[in-house]
Amino acid sequence: MRKKILFYFLCFSSSVFGTIVVVLDAIASTYTIDIWIYGNLSFVIGTLLSFMVALIFMIPVKGRPLGRMFDPNFDRIRLPTREQMRLFVAMALGNAISTVGYFYIVSATLDPSAVLPFMQLVILYLALGEILVEKDIPSLVEVQSLVVIVFGALLASITPTGEFDIISLVVVMTIINCGATIRIIAQRKMRCMRIDRRRIDSINIRVWNLLFSTLFFLLIMAIYDPESITGMFEASSMLLLITCVSMLVTFFARITYIRALGIGRASITQAATSLTVILGIPMTLIVNYFAPGILSPVYTTPWVFLIKLIGTIMVALGIVTLALSEVRAYILIKAPRGKGYKILRKISNIRGVVVVSALAGKYDYIVKVKLRTLGKAYRLIVRELEKIKDIEDFVWLSTLYEWEEI
Helix, strand or coil: CEHHHHHHHHHHHHHHHHHHHHHHHHHHHHHCCCHHHHHHHHHHHHHHHHHHHHHHHCCEECCEEHHHHCCCCCCCCCCCCHHHHHHHHHHHHHHHHHHHHHHHHHHHHCCHHHHHHHHCCHHHHHHHHHHHHHCCCCCHHHHHHHHHHHHHHHHHCCCCCCCCCHHHHHHHHHHHHHHHHHHHHHHHHHHHCEECCEECCHHHHHHHHHHHHHHHHHHHHHHHCHHHHHHHHHCCHHHHHHHHHHHHHHHHHHHHHHHHHCCCCHHHHHHHCCHHHHHHHHHHHHHHHHCCCCCCCCCCCHHHHHHHHHHHHHHHHHHHHHHHCCEEEEEEEECCCCCHHHHHHHHHCCCCEEEEEECCCCCCEEEEEEECCHHHHHHHHHHHHHHCCCCCEEEEEECCCCCCEC
16 A cells, blocks of 8 residues: 555544544543542553553454454553653653543533544644744745634634634643643654664554553552542443443544654654544534534534634645645755765754765765755755765755555
């Protein structure tokens, strides 16, 4: 399968699964007085189910583990190394923090169509983080996209009565998105690591991340609401059933998202999964149609619905526009012989360079680059190439379309 097709398929699958999870969580909050009981159950049951699914994925089918169907890099459950543990701790801490805010929002609104647009604002943190790392001024397209996303999220999160929930916005911008940013960055770094020349599979990342997240979340609950921990043992059978279904769906939502992170940049992956913003409204309407009264109504007047719809479209368009601003190019380089290792090392250290390959023929090296915008990418990389004295000449070729196999 082509890499780009696989990437968007994974993002689409993660979006669908993620939307279903938010709806299930909103429904579950109506079956418990204390939302933190459901939060504790989600982590504990989710961890047990994740290990069970991973063990099932280890069953060989035609000489290959069953899990290879979901991630070609999976072979078995592996114990984390010391280097991986640092990333798992950061990932789990961010996940536990963001989940605390998430369950508060779900219980406070009971409206998935309002929760989902808010959660997409995490792309602001990812995009700004990449801008700071690159030490560059954002382009006009990036500024416009970020502004559209912010205003779109505000419009889409309007309550059925036409009001804005300021408290929910503050919780999302401080707790949920800060924690989610830490988790996504750690997941991205983890996914790009290799063991025995192979990438770490998304299934192992999900299993160990959830285990450590459970420990952090239960520790937070032991301090904040200790009664919720004992309340898990008195949960109703319906709440347990919803929790099991929700965590199974969450498992596949996470492994598809983590696999996508291993293919695309964090901000691009988050942009591609923005479909959840669009799916939130129809999913809420469907649930309210078949089970009226479980979730909050999407709107009370046609004007409110129109405002939410416009905001939803603005978020999706802003995120997609931001994603499409990424530039790919190839550079053909001529250089004298005998200095290959030195030149390769210098080129590979240039920010934005993805792959450097030695060639036989008219040119000596080919370099693949990825950066946010064409103008800045060209200036940055050309300036760095000109500093390398051993390079005789180079040709910049911008990519219009690329076919990749995976």
